[in-house]
Amino acid sequence: MKNKDYLFAVAAIRANELSLLKESDLEQLINAPDYKKAVSMLGEKGYDLPAGNNYSKMLDNELEKTWQKINESAPEADALKTFIVKNDFQNLKAILKSEMTKNDAKQFFVSPCIYDAEKMLESISERKFEELPELIADTAKKAYDTIVKTGNGQLCDIIIDTAALEAILSFASESNDDTLIEYAQQFCLLTNVKTAYRSVKTNKNQTFLEMAVAENSLVDKKQFIEEALKGENELFEFLGQKGFSKLKEAFEKGTSSFEKYCDDESIRIMKKAKMTVFGISPLAGYYVARETEIKCLRIILSAKLSGVSNDVIRERMRELYV
Amino acid sequence: MANLGLCLAIAGAALAALLSGMGSAKGVGMVGEAAAGLISEDPSKFTKVLILEILPGTQGLYGFITAIMVMIKIKLLSGAPVELTWGQGLQVFAACLPIAIVGYFSAIRQAKVAAAGVSVVAKKPDQQSKAMVLSAMVETYAVLALLISILFILRLNF
Numbered sequence: 001m002k003n004k005d006y007l008f009a010v011a012a013i014r015a016n017e018l019s020l021l022k023e024s025d026l027e028q029l030i031n032a033p034d035y036k037k038a039v040s041m042l043g044e045k046g047y048d049l050p051a052g053n054n055y056s057k058m059l060d061n062e063l064e065k066t067w068q069k070i071n072e073s074a075p076e077a078d079a080l081k082t083f084i085v086k087n088d089f090q091n092l093k094a095i096l097k098s099e100m101t102k103n104d105a106k107q108f109f110v111s112p113c114i115y116d117a118e119k120m121l122e123s124i125s126e127r128k129f130e131e132l133p134e135l136i137a138d139t140a141k142k143a144y145d146t147i148v149k150t151g152n153g154q155l156c157d158i159i160i161d162t163a164a165l166e167a168i169l170s171f172a173s174e175s176n177d178d179t180l181i182e183y184a185q186q187f188c189l190l191t192n193v194k195t196a197y198r199s200v201k202t203n204k205n206q207t208f209l210e211m212a213v214a215e216n217s218l219v220d221k222k223q224f225i226e227e228a229l230k231g232e233n234e235l236f237e238f239l240g241q242k243g244f245s246k247l248k249e250a251f252e253k254g255t256s257s258f259e260k261y262c263d264d265e266s267i268r269i270m271k272k273a274k275m276t277v278f279g280i281s282p283l284a285g286y287y288v289a290r291e292t293e294i295k296c297l298r299i300i301l302s303a304k305l306s307g308v309s310n311d312v313i314r315e316r317m318r319e320l321y322v
Numbered sequence: 323m324a325n326l327g328l329c330l331a332i333a334g335a336a337l338a339a340l341l342s343g344m345g346s347a348k349g350v351g352m353v354g355e356a357a358a359g360l361i362s363e364d365p366s367k368f369t370k371v372l373i374l375e376i377l378p379g380t381q382g383l384y385g386f387i388t389a390i391m392v393m394i395k396i397k398l399l400s401g402a403p404v405e406l407t408w409g410q411g412l413q414v415f416a417a418c419l420p421i422a423i424v425g426y427f428s429a430i431r432q433a434k435v436a437a438a439g440v441s442v443v444a445k446k447p448d449q450q451s452k453a454m455v456l457s458a459m460v461e462t463y464a465v466l467a468l469l470i471s472i473l474f475i476l477r478l479n480f
Binding site for chain 2: 004007008009010011012013014015016017018073277278
């Protein structure tokens with residue numbers, strides 16, 4: 001696909017960007033006296049009102065609608081699978097875990113995703129791994145065998161997470177779009193950091209880390225593992241030299257602070273797409289913008305339901321695209 | 323070839339109309355595609371993007387004017403074309419080149435700026451005039467090329 005082939009889609013998406021929520025909109029929602037008022041304010045912004053307290057389903061639908069809109073306007077949106085393929089692997093995790101625990105996997109399915117999760121569930125339930133999509137099949141079989149033979153859920157997660165990161169990097173590199181590639185590389189690195197940090201805290205060995213850490217072009221995998229094995233301070237010092245000086249601070253403040261850091265770094269990369277007219281990156285930027293907006297709404301609505309203070313909500317707000 | 327001069331002159335006129343027309347068609351198509359994307363979401367912006375879409379179409383008009391001027395100069399329209407030596411024909415051919423070549427490339431470049439302008443209109447409709455000015459800047463070079471072609475054609479003596 002040539003960059004000029006996205007002219008229609010980019011212009012359509014630019015018009016849609018006008019309806020993205022701004023910081024002032026989020027501030028109004030945070031200041032809403034209660035959940036009901038916040039939901040009604042969201043209704044004024046074009047969101048469908050959720051039934052009862054089930055805002056989660058409503059927000060899932062909004063993201064699904066965004067994905068459909070982008071797909072309908074773009075002549076070809078394979079590269080955008082960079083942003084949703086993680087959901088397919090997340091669904092795979094849910095299916096495998098439910099196979100072991102005999103729970104209903106459907107309640108843990110996330111969307112939008114590339115493949116029909118219910119079909120995947122059917123194939124895995126019947127142990128017909130060959131019927132799974134090519135991208136998922138090998139990983140699913142390997143993860144299933146691992147969990148059946150060893151009963152080690154963590155190992156199973158690592159197999160799936162590593163495969164997900166490889167898929168993300170692969171879709172991004174096929175797009176030949178610098179913004180998408182940068183996003184995918186950084187996403188991969190930050191996921192590696194999360195894995196390495198947890199591994200160091202639980203005294204995992206080098207073999208484990210070599211399996212759990214995915215290759216990416218931002219840092220050398222071997223050196224990354226070496227530093228991680230020395231300890232968290234050494235790892236953060238190493239990453240600081242690579243331009244991630246605020247990582248340590250974010251990690252020290254806790255998991256939610258680190259998640260915020262990851263989202264903010266991602267949106268900063270995607271903001272470059274605001275200045276782009278041709279190519280797929282403006283569409284990607286819009287998807288990430290909506291994803292971030294919906295994440296913020298989830299935080300606000302959940303906090304309103306549980307009575308969390310406005311200051312805490314503000315601390316957790318992500319940087320927005322617009 | 324007795325008519326080589328006339329052939330060269332006609333080829334020049336055809337080239338001026340062809341290349342600049344091709345550039346304009348491509349350019350208007352590009353901006354039209356972007357405009358359609360915006361209108362699909364917000365039909366009220368039709369008139370604002372229409373002006374941007376028209377801008378890369380002017381090069382085609384310049385090529386057409388040049389071709390007509392050549393046809394008048396060599397009296398092709400009257401049905402009794404003048405006798406031209408191959409040297410004179412080549413002069414007419416060369417005179418058509420500025421608008422033919424500059425017309426083609428400037429139309430495409432202008433279309434890129436205009437398509438970017440559609441995004442400006444999408445997000446900030448009140449800034450439409452700035453988007454138009456940016457796109458019109460590219461027009462300067464097409465106008466200069468048209469002037470040179472016309473001056474050449476007018477100053478040719480035969």
